[in-house]
Amino acid sequence: MSIHPAGVQSREAALVAQVADGDERALGELYDRCGGMAFSLAFAIVGEHADAEEVVADAFAQIWRSASGFDPARGSVVAWLGTIVRTRALDLVRSRKRRARVLEEAAVVTDAGETLVLAPTAESPDRGAEVTEASALVRKSLAELPPPQRRVIELAYFGGLSQSEISALLSEPLGTVKTRMRAGMEKLRQALRPLLEAGA
Amino acid sequence: MSDHAWLEHAAPYALGALDENERASFEAHLSTCDVCTAEVRELRNVAGLLATAAPDVAPPPRLRERILADARAVRPISTTPTDASAATTSPAREHRGVSRFPSGRGALIPWLAAAAAVAFAAYFGQQYRGERHQRLAAQQALASARAAIDSTTTAVARRDSVIALLTAPDVQTVTVSGSGPSPSARYFLDRRASRIVIAANSLPPAASGRTYQLWGIQTGRAPVSLGTFNTDSSGRALTTLPIPVGLRIAVTAVTDEPSGGSSQPTTTPFLAATWKSE
Numbered sequence: 140m141s142i143h144p145a146g147v148q149s150r151e152a153a154l155v156a157q158v159a160d161g162d163e164r165a166l167g168e169l170y171d172r173c174g175g176m177a178f179s180l181a182f183a184i185v186g187e188h189a190d191a192e193e194v195v196a197d198a199f200a201q202i203w204r205s206a207s208g209f210d211p212a213r214g215s216v217v218a219w220l221g222t223i224v225r226t227r228a229l230d231l232v233r234s235r236k237r238r239a240r241v242l243e244e245a246a247v248v249t250d251a252g253e254t255l256v257l258a259p260t261a262e263s264p265d266r267g268a269e270v271t272e273a274s275a276l277v278r279k280s281l282a283e284l285p286p287p288q289r290r291v292i293e294l295a296y297f298g299g300l301s302q303s304e305i306s307a308l309l310s311e312p313l314g315t316v317k318t319r320m321r322a323g324m325e326k327l328r329q330a331l332r333p334l335l336e337a338g339a
Numbered sequence: 340m341s342d343h344a345w346l347e348h349a350a351p352y353a354l355g356a357l358d359e360n361e362r363a364s365f366e367a368h369l370s371t372c373d374v375c376t377a378e379v380r381e382l383r384n385v386a387g388l389l390a391t392a393a394p395d396v397a398p399p400p401r402l403r404e405r406i407l408a409d410a411r412a413v414r415p416i417s418t419t420p421t422d423a424s425a426a427t428t429s430p431a432r433e434h435r436g437v438s439r440f441p442s443g444r445g446a447l448i449p450w451l452a453a454a455a456a457v458a459f460a461a462y463f464g465q466q467y468r469g470e471r472h473q474r475l476a477a478q479q480a481l482a483s484a485r486a487a488i489d490s491t492t493t494a495v496a497r498r499d500s501v502i503a504l505l506t507a508p509d510v511q512t513v514t515v516s517g518s519g520p521s522p523s524a525r526y527f528l529d530r531r532a533s534r535i536v537i538a539a540n541s542l543p544p545a546a547s548g549r550t551y552q553l554w555g556i557q558t559g560r561a562p563v564s565l566g567t568f569n570t571d572s573s574g575r576a577l578t579t580l581p582i583p584v585g586l587r588i589a590v591t592a593v594t595d596e597p598s599g600g601s602s603q604p605t606t607t608p609f610l611a612a613t614w615k616s617e
């Protein structure tokens with residue numbers, strides 16, 4: 140699969156191969172191409188800049204150490220990187236649960252009245268045009284899902300919640316959550332077919 | 340294939356959303372089923388694309404340099420395809436070596452077949468086999484931690500933020516507190532979708548015959564009701580309310596009103612938040 144045209148994917152995969160050989164410049168270029176996506180994903184999960192920075196730094200450190208474990212036949216660089224970032228971000232969120240309440244209360248005081256605008260940044264030069272194009276299709280496809288299907292998928296992917304947890308959170312029967320998740324993923328698969336077909 | 344019930348697990352598995360017991364049994368099945376393995380692989384890629392759907396947030400410029408500086412301090416572990424089998428059979432190497440898996444079905448070596456469930460998870464999660472044990476322990480800890488999720492106010496706000504953030508690329512959030520330790524609320528304003536989410540904490544339920552009402556105020560105009568809500572016995576509420584067409588909200592605030600709500604606020608507003616214009 141690819142984030143888009145095979146050329147882009149192969150460039151990213153080639154970079155990962157160079158990273159595996161200890162090429163720091165390749166790591167830099169990989170960051171230039173994927174760092175914005177990685178940070179945005181981390182931020183969506185952890186919700187604050189400092190934590191998102193930790194997550195992304197750790198993720199790239201892991202990539203640096205273990206890039207040779209990447210196998211392009213098993214998925215795209217973006218899927219691989221996304222999984223590493225997401226896993227670390229969710230672990231961070233969970234590990235901080237106990238502290239969370241304290242932090243949250245502190246945040247309430249310091250943030251009082253402060254507006255945080257999560258508007259899209261000007262298209263960052265970090266993102267290649269193809270990645271941006273793919274991102275647009277993914278967002279569009281997600282937006283076109285029936286909201287109940289979209290919600291369970293977002294809660295699973297970005298919230299790290301299991302089907303049972305989603306069922307409890309939404310007060311929906313577990314069977315309903317399962318059906319929606321499957322149906323939504325199936326629709327996404329169809330909608331994202333152009334991105335999936337470019338590789339593997 | 341349609342009567343292959345295991346396939347139903349592929350989508351939630353790809354999203355990491357199977358419950359613990361289901362995940363374990365499905366992973367065991369995956370080690371023996373090419374059909375499900377192929378399905379999971381494709382759905383993993385679908386799920387992987389969701390990574391690109393997060394609203395754009397620019398990383399701080401220093402992050403790039405930090406990553407490269409960290410890298411300079413550590414040499415990467417390099418394995419070649421030819422020593423992959425050695426790496427998988429030598430425990431000593433597993434700790435520092437990187438697991439590498441044959442990709443073609445024909446290349447499935449016996450060791451891999453036996454360990455496929457672990458391998459599959461390891462590929463998409465932690466690449467270090469040596470970390471697997473830590474990870475399992477961590478997962479057990481997580482399982483119990485997650486059981487407590489529902490009781491934390493943070494979880495409610497965070498889950499909601501997840502929903503709201505992903506609803507549109509330009510959702511604004513404001514966290515406000517009253518005077519003293521409570522109550523507090525986090526608002527998520529999605530102008531494009533014309534809705535607002537309020538996640539309230541430490542707000543005692545309205546008295547019998549009363550309700551909380553959320554107001555949107557456009558500069559220079561009278562408050563407009565956005566709807567009513569109430570908190571549960573633990574003082575929390577998570578409510579999504581539509582925003583009337585044409586209302587340009589500059590301030591939101593909550594009042595305590597008679598059941599059914601009022602046409603205009605009748606008590607002192609609290610949990611007031613100010614919003615930037617569009």
Ligand SMILES: [Zn+2]
Pocket residue numbers: 343345346368372373374375376
């Ligand atoms: Zn199967």
